Every structure is written in structure tokens, then in C-alpha cells.
Amino acid sequence: xxxxxxxxxxxxxxxxxxxxxxxxxxxxxxxxxxxxxxxxxxxxxxxxxxxxxxxxxxxxxxxxxxxxxxxxxxxxxxxxxxxxxxxxxxxxxxxxxxxxxxxxxxxxxxxxxxxxxxxxxxxxxxxxxxxxxxxxxxxxxxxxxxxxxxxxxxxxxxxxxxxxxxxxxxxxxxxxxxxxxxxxxxxxxxxxxxxxxxxxxxxxxxxxxxxxxxxxxxxxxxxxxxxxxxxxxxxxxxxxxxxxxxxxxxxxxxxxxxxxxxxxxxxxxxxxxxxxxxxxxxxxxxxxxxxxxxxxxxxxxxxxxxxxxxxxxxxxxxxxxxxxxxxxxxxxxxxxxxxxxxxxxxxxx
Numbered sequence: 001x002x003x004x005x006x007x008x009x010x011x012x013x014x015x016x017x018x019x020x021x022x023x024x025x026x027x028x029x030x031x032x033x034x035x036x037x038x039x040x041x042x043x044x045x046x047x048x049x050x051x052x053x054x055x056x057x058x059x060x061x062x063x064x065x066x067x068x069x070x071x072x073x074x075x076x077x078x079x080x081x082x083x084x085x086x087x088x089x090x091x092x093x094x095x096x097x098x099x100x101x102x103x104x105x106x107x108x109x110x111x112x113x114x115x116x117x118x119x120x121x122x123x124x125x126x127x128x129x130x131x132x133x134x135x136x137x138x139x140x141x142x143x144x145x146x147x148x149x150x151x152x153x154x155x156x157x158x159x160x161x162x163x164x165x166x167x168x169x170x171x172x173x174x175x176x177x178x179x180x181x182x183x184x185x186x187x188x189x190x191x192x193x194x195x196x197x198x199x200x201x202x203x204x205x206x207x208x209x210x211x212x213x214x215x216x217x218x219x220x221x222x223x224x225x226x227x228x229x230x231x232x233x234x235x236x237x238x239x240x241x242x243x244x245x246x247x248x249x250x251x252x253x254x255x256x257x258x259x260x261x262x263x264x265x266x267x268x269x270x271x272x273x274x275x276x277x278x279x280x281x282x283x284x285x286x287x288x289x290x291x292x293x294x295x296x297x298x299x300x301x302x303x304x305x306x307x308x309x310x311x312x313x314x315x316x317x318x319x320x321x322x323x324x325x326x327x328x329x330x331x332x333x334x335x336x337x338x339x340x341x342x343x344x345x346x347x348x349x
Contacts, residue, residue: 002218002286002287002318003216003217003218004213004215004216004217004218004221004305005216005305006318007304007305007306007309007310007313007318008304008305009304009309009322009325009326010304010329011304011325011329011335012329015329015332015333015334015335015339016150016151016334016335016336016339017334017335017336017337017338017339017340018151018152018153018338019338020158020162020163020181020338021334021338023184024162024166024181024182024183024184025042025043025182025183025184025186025187026041026042027041027042027182027334027339027340027341028040028041028042028333028334028340028341029041029042029044029045029298029340029341029342029343030324030327030328030331030333030340030341030342030343031044031048031342031343032316032320032321032324032342032343032344032345033345034317034320034345034347034348035320035323037323037324037327039331040343042182042183042187042341043187045187045298045343046187046190046191046194048296048343049191049194049195049196049245050195050196050242050243051194051195051196051242052195052196052241052242052243053195053196053197053241053242053243053244053245054196054197054198054199054237054238054241054242054243054244054245055191055196055197055198055199055245055247056198056199056200056201056238056244056245056246056247056251056254056255057165057167057177057180057183057198057199057200057201057247057248057251058177058180058200058201058202058203058205058247058248058250058251058254059165059167059168059169059170059200059201059202060168060169060170060171060172060173060177060202060203060204060205060250061164061168061169061170061171061172061173062145062146062163062164062168062173062174062175062176062205063081063136063139063143063171063172063173063174064139064140064143064144064145064146064160065080065081065082065093065139065143065145065146065174066078066079066080066081066143066144066145066146066155067079067109067110067139067142067143067144068109068110068142069107069108069109069115070107070108071101071105071107072105072106077095077096077097077107078095078096079093079094079095079126079128080093080094080095080146080174081093081139081174082094082124082125082174082206082207082224083124083206083207083224083225083226084172084204085127088135089129089130089132089135090118090127090128090129090130091127091128091130091135092121092124092125092126092127092128092207093125093126093127093128094125094126094207095125095126098120098125098126099120099122101117101120101126102117103117103118103119103120104116104117105117107128109138109142110142111138111141111142113130113131113132113138113142114130114131115128115129115130115131116128116129116131123222123224124207124224125207136171145159145160145163146174146175147159147163147337148175148336148337150303150336151337151338162181162338163176163181163337163338164176164181165177165180165181165183166183166184166185166188167180167183167188167200169200170202170204172202172204172227173204173205173206174205174206174207175205175337176205176337177203177205177247177248177250177251178248178300178336178337178338179247179248179249179251179298179299179300179341180247180248181337181338182341183247196245197237197241199234199237199238201228201229201230201234201251201254201255202227202228202229202254203226203227203228203229203250203251203253203254203281204226204227204228205226205250206224206225206226207224211224211307212305212306213305213306213307213310218284218286218310221284221307222282223282223283223284223307224282225280225281225282226250226253226280226281226282227279227280227281228253228254228257228277228278228279228280228281229254229277229278230254230255230258230274230276230277230278231276232276234276235258235271235274235275235276238255238273238274238293239271239272239273239274240272241273243295243296244273244293244294244295244296245294245295245296245297245298246293246294246296246297246298247298248298248299248300249297249299249302249308249311249312252285252294252297252299252311252315253281253283253285253311254277254281255273255274255293255294256283256285256289256291256292256293256294257277257279257281257283258273258274258275258276258277258293259273259274259291259292259293260283260292261274261275261277262274262275262292263292273292273293274292274293284307284310285310285311285314285315286310286311286313286314287310287313287314287318288314289314291314291315291346294315294346295345295346296343296344296345296346297312297315297316297343297344297346298341298342298343298344299312299341299342299344300335300336300337300339300340300341300342301325301328301333301334301335301336301339301340301341301342302336303336309321312344315344315346315347316344316345316346316347317347320347324342328340328342
């Protein structure tokens with residue numbers, strides 16, 4: 001049985017990328033196919049495509065979800081939204097000392113907008129209701145891009161554009177689907193000239209992307225739920241793919257959620273890979289999981305002992321990923337959200 005400590009590895013802090021490269025498509029790409037490792041660049045991604053492939057992206061747009069709010073005593077609190085409720089005016093958000101608030105407390109944002117504390121929860125933080133007509137207008141005015149805490153810096157003007165994919169559309173994420181940050185409009189066009197198809201599914205990235213695994217027993221870890229969607233038309237394209245290439249772990253989690261639902265159907269009613277979905281998912285992929293949709297994964301490098309490193313280890317093998325990450329450290333690849341990427345092939349069962 002694997003434990004959280006099995007997914008630890010040494011990572012020098014100077015390899016954590018705090019800023020993006022000047023060009024999106026300048027990143028390096030480590031290719032891992034079984035025990036074979038090769039050093040490439042993101043533009044070499046095109047050379048691994050085959051006619052009939054379907055490349056799946058997550059098109060969720062990051063909102064400027066981090067903002068300051070002042071309580072009645074003049075204390076300023078930083079809040080980072082992570083999950084919306086159905087009415088879009090009530091959200092869950094992370095905040096230090098959130099348990100000091102009482103239900104009904106009112107805080108004031110920098111533009112004068114008031115928010116009311118509706119609930120608190122040990123896992124989700126604060127539940128807050130905005131007293132305004134349009135939450136996104138307020139956030140666009142006073143919010144900041146929710147850069148990951150390991151960057152250890154404040155938002156800069158350039159982050160408004162660079163911490164967003166070029167194809168981002170539906171608003172809803174509190175973190176970027178970072179594997180997609182490497183792609184330019186030109187690179188997207190070249191994918192299709194190689195005979196591959198592009199499908200843009202949606203998963204609104206929530207708090208789970210940064211949440212550490214606090215239990216040694218993986219079965220005790222609870223993933224945050226995130227809303228995702230694959231339309232019937234998209235599912236049809238994916239089911240007719242020669243291979244499915246997921247760009248990013250959020251795309252993979254969306255696809256594998258749909259594959260899990262497909263396996264619940266009677267055998268004679270199942271599709272080749274997936275069914276359409278429009279729901280929340282808390283899928284937690286660890287070694288031993290049987291992949292039903294994805295053949296190839298493009299992803300960035302992930303935190304030690306994180307759910308995402310567990311996911312890539314499930315896909316390509318724990319020993320193989322530890323070897324690959326050790327190579328990446330030795331070759332000084334740039335890690336995490338603004339870092340380099342790796343192209344992973346599914347390990348044979």
C-alpha cells in the first residue's frame with residue numbers, strides 16, 4: 001500500500017519559477033515514455049502528434065479571485081475565492097483566521113462593496129455573499145490574479161495576461177490550467193495542420209489544486225469538488241479519436257470523470273471512452289487507477305507529495321516519474337505553474 005510519503009522528492013527552491021518566460025512557446029519539454037527520457041521543447045509537441053489524435057484542453061478562465069476586505073474594527077483580511085454556489089453571488093473563499101468570523105459579519109472591499117459572512121467550514125473556509133449586482137465586475141476592478149503561494153510575490157500587471165491561456169473563455173477558475181499556458185495561437189493552429197483535432201472541455205479549477213495532502217493514508221484524503229463539462233458533441237469526437245492527448249491534469253481529471261461514468265453503464269451500452277458530463281467531480285487518481293480515456297498527458301512539474309504528482313505517477317509509473325523528476329532537477333528544468341512541462345505516455349498495465 002502506498003502512502004503520502006512515497007511521493008516525496010527533493011526539489012531545490014531555486015528551480016521554482018516565479019515568473020513566466022518572455023515567450024509562451026519557449027518552455028522546455030521533458031518527454032517520458034517508459035524508461036526512455038528525452039529533453040525537448042514545447043514546439044516539439046507537434047512532432048508527437050498523429051493524424052486522428054484529439055488534443056483536449058481545459059478552457060476555463062481564471063478570475064481575479066484574490067482581494068482584501070476590511071472588518072468593522074479596521075482589520076484587513078485577504079480572501080481568495082475558490083468555489084461559486086448556484087447563484088454566483090455566494091462563494092466559498094480561503095482566508096487566514098477564517099474561524100474568527102461570525103455568521104452575519106460584514107466586511108468592506110476596497111471599492112466599497114460589502115460582503116456578508118454566510119458560513120464557515122474547516123475545509124472550505126468562508127462562505128460569503130456579495131452585496132452587488134455583478135460579482136465579476138467588482139473582482140475585475142479590485143481583485144488580483146490568484147498566483148500560487150509558492151511564487152511568494154504579489155501580482156504584477158503582466159500576470160493578468162500570462163496567467164491565462166490564449167483560449168480561455170468561460171469564467172470560473174481560481175487557478176490557471178497551467179499546461180495550457182505554453183500554447184500560442186500559432187501552436188494551436190499547427191496542431192490542426194498535423195491532422196489532429198482540438199476539443200476544449202471545461203473544469204473550473206478550485207481550491208484542491210493547492211491543498212496539501214495532510215494524511216499519510218491516501219484513502220483518508222478528501223478532494224475538493226470542481227465543476228466540469230464535456231458536451232455530447234465533444235464526447236463524440238473524443239470517442240472517435242485514434243489517441244486522446246490531455247493538456248493538463250484538469251483536462252485529464254475531466255476526461256477520466258467521464259470515463260468513470262461510462263464504466264457504470266451496462267457493458268452493451270458503454271461508449272469507446274467517455275460519456276458527456278455536466279457535474280462536479282472530486283476524482284482522486286492514484287496508482288492503481290485504470291485509465292479509460294487518456295493515452296498521453298502534457299503537464300507541468302508538480303509539488304512533492306501533491307495529488308497531482310500522485311496522478312502522474314498513476315499514469316506513467318511512480319519509479320519512472322521519480323527518475324524523470326530527478327533528471328529534470330539535474331538539468332535545471334523550471335518547476336510549477338510558470339515552469340516547463342513534460343509529455344507523458346501511459347504506462348502499460
